Amino acid sequence: xxxxxxxxxxxxxxxxxxxxxxxxxxxxxxxxxxxxxxxxxxxxxxxxxxxxxxxxxxxxxxxxxxxxxxxxxxxxxxxxxxxxxxxxxxxxxxxxxxxxxxxxxxxxxxxxxxxxxxxxxxxxxxxxxxxxxxxxxxxxxxxxxx
Amino acid sequence: xxxxxxxxxxxxxxxxxxxxxxxxxxxxxxxxxxxxxxxxxxxxxxxxxxxxxxxxxxxxxxxxxxxxxxxxxxxxxxxxxxxxxxxxxxxxxxxxxxxxxxxxxxxxxxxxxxxxxxxxxxxxxxxxxxxxxxxxxxxxxxxxxxxxxxxxxxxxxxxxxxxxxxxxxxxxxxxxxxxxxxxxxxxxxxxxxxxxxxxxxxxxxxxxxxxxxxxxxxxxxxxxxxxxxxxxxxxxxxxxxxxxxxxxxxxxxxxxxxxxxxxxxxxxxxxxxxxxxxxxxxxxxxxxxxxxxxxxxxxxxxxxxxxxxxxxxxxxxxxxxxxxxxxxxxxxxxxxxxxxxxxxxxxxxxxxxxxxxxxxxxxxxxxxxxxxxxxxxxxxxxxx
Numbered sequence: 466x467x468x469x470x471x472x473x474x475x476x477x478x479x480x481x482x483x484x485x486x487x488x489x490x491x492x493x494x495x496x497x498x499x500x501x502x503x504x505x506x507x508x509x510x511x512x513x514x515x516x517x518x519x520x521x522x523x524x525x526x527x528x529x530x531x532x533x534x535x536x537x538x539x540x541x542x543x544x545x546x547x548x549x550x551x552x553x554x555x556x557x558x559x560x561x562x563x564x565x566x567x568x569x570x571x572x573x574x575x576x577x578x579x580x581x582x583x584x585x586x587x588x589x590x591x592x593x594x595x596x597x598x599x600x601x602x603x604x605x606x607x608x609x610x611x
Numbered sequence: 612x613x614x615x616x617x618x619x620x621x622x623x624x625x626x627x628x629x630x631x632x633x634x635x636x637x638x639x640x641x642x643x644x645x646x647x648x649x650x651x652x653x654x655x656x657x658x659x660x661x662x663x664x665x666x667x668x669x670x671x672x673x674x675x676x677x678x679x680x681x682x683x684x685x686x687x688x689x690x691x692x693x694x695x696x697x698x699x700x701x702x703x704x705x706x707x708x709x710x711x712x713x714x715x716x717x718x719x720x721x722x723x724x725x726x727x728x729x730x731x732x733x734x735x736x737x738x739x740x741x742x743x744x745x746x747x748x749x750x751x752x753x754x755x756x757x758x759x760x761x762x763x764x765x766x767x768x769x770x771x772x773x774x775x776x777x778x779x780x781x782x783x784x785x786x787x788x789x790x791x792x793x794x795x796x797x798x799x800x801x802x803x804x805x806x807x808x809x810x811x812x813x814x815x816x817x818x819x820x821x822x823x824x825x826x827x828x829x830x831x832x833x834x835x836x837x838x839x840x841x842x843x844x845x846x847x848x849x850x851x852x853x854x855x856x857x858x859x860x861x862x863x864x865x866x867x868x869x870x871x872x873x874x875x876x877x878x879x880x881x882x883x884x885x886x887x888x889x890x891x892x893x894x895x896x897x898x899x900x901x902x903x904x905x906x907x908x909x910x911x912x913x914x915x916x917x918x919x920x921x922x923x924x925x926x927x928x929x930x931x932x933x934x935x936x937x938x939x940x941x942x943x944x945x946x947x948x949x950x951x952x953x954x955x956x957x958x959x960x961x962x963x964x965x966x967x968x969x970x971x972x973x974x975x976x977x978x979x980x981x982x983x984x985x986x987x988x989x990x991x992x993x994x995x
Contacts, residue, residue: 475764475768477761478764480760481759481760485757492748500736501728501732505727508695517622517699520624524799541812544693549834551836559850562850568834594808
């Protein structure tokens with residue numbers, strides 16, 4: 466099973482690589498590598514260290530439930546904000562096509578952020594984010610299920 | 612203190628845990644599989660030759676699969692970021708000394724680097740592409756497709772390598788604290804809480820950034836690159852001006868040429884309007900994850916093809932007045948050409964087709980990619 470997955474997976478990687486080489490010029494293939502490699506570098510050396518630093522600040526100075534709210538807001542708002550960078554940049558906009566990039570994204574983000582802070586505070590006040598093992602059903606090693 | 616390369620132990624949070632990674636990874640795998648399969652389907656639907664034609668029903672098939680493509684790809688963003696964050700300390704694990712172990716480690720790390728690079732490439736280029744912004748020199752369509760194969764393959768290798776670890780992690784209780792990790796600091800949220808936040812974040816990203824792909828969610832999709840509406844109630848993805856067809860499309864002498872072997876007929880818009888008119892409700896859907904249902908009116912394609920003595924069973928090529936860029940040419944597989952719902956459309960939602968929607972005439976067929984619903988028709992040719 467595992468060996469079969471490795472064989473199929475390696476074949477798919479090879480096919481993808483062949484597609485890249487055969488359908489794109491060398492310069493275009495190089496640009497793909499730059500974007501993929503650049504994304505890894507930006508993620509590993511910039512984004513994650515920033516998130517870790519924020520996490521450290523929250524642990525160091527935050528007190529519950531503010532700390533829990535901060536973590537909730539980070540997880541809920543961070544990824545959706547990163548995913549929206551292209552619409553904030555908005556370079557594809559065309560006045561002749563009102564349905565493309567035709568929203569007020571600053572306002573939309575603001576409303577979303579307010580909603581997420583509210584939801585995060587509500588979650589932090591409940592036991593949904595940090596209830597420990599108290600009274601919860603568990604999986605696997607739980608003797609009650611064995 | 613001298614700076615040094617970090618070690619896994621420098622990041623002691625209990626949330627950096629294989630049990631979290633495995634649970635997030637499971638849903639990330641589901642999202643990637645959905646995006647991969649729906650992406651393959653879209654590429655196949657756009658192929659100039661389909662050895663096995665796709666079905667013409669349901670009429671909303673392409674609309675739904677491509678909404679799924681964009682929704683699953685967007686939901687994957689929080690899942691991917693949380694997954695990578697939980698396993699981040701492993702980046703600093705020191706390599707083993709024994710040769711065989713070194714080779715295996717290099718192979719494993721190499722496959723992970725490939726997976727992470729391909730995964731980040733796919734979500735980044737996908738999100739940028741839906742805004743019609745192309746800040747790169749490669750072909751988005753081809754590169755996104757090729758790298759999808761790399762990502763899928765690297766994911767299979769990764770799952771194969773990690774299978775025993777994944778099985779063990781999924782079987783273990785999330786709340787249990789092993790004795791060796793008792794001195795690791797607790798985070799403001801526990802592992803179960805982080806997972807709940809992650810699911811919520813995936814749902815939030817999907818609705819806020821891609822909800823416009825689903826009817827009823829458009830108002831919640833505050834960060835979507837698209838919104839409902841547009842001229843005649845249907846979005847436009849390329850204007851007549853951008854396609855460079857304004858002069859030819861508004862020329863009163865415009866004719867659409869129908870060709871089958873040596874049979875050639877040329878019909879102007881008035882002549883097309885004098886033929887029996889049909890009205891159909893069909894969605895137009897783009898791979899970029901927007902869609903709209905329109906009420907299209909015009910001549911049934913099959914009625915036109917019979918004028919040039921087509922007998923069915925042949926694919927049909929559509930040439931646009933457009934000379935360059937995508938959408939200038941498409942091939943409609945035989946089953947779609949003889950489908951009673953397929954029209955050469957002359958009107959949309961009760962009005963003549965607007966210039967940006969393909970005036971004087973365009974193709975509209977059920978369950979087909981928007982880019983193949985050729986606008987500003989110049990020539991229709993029965994192949995074979």
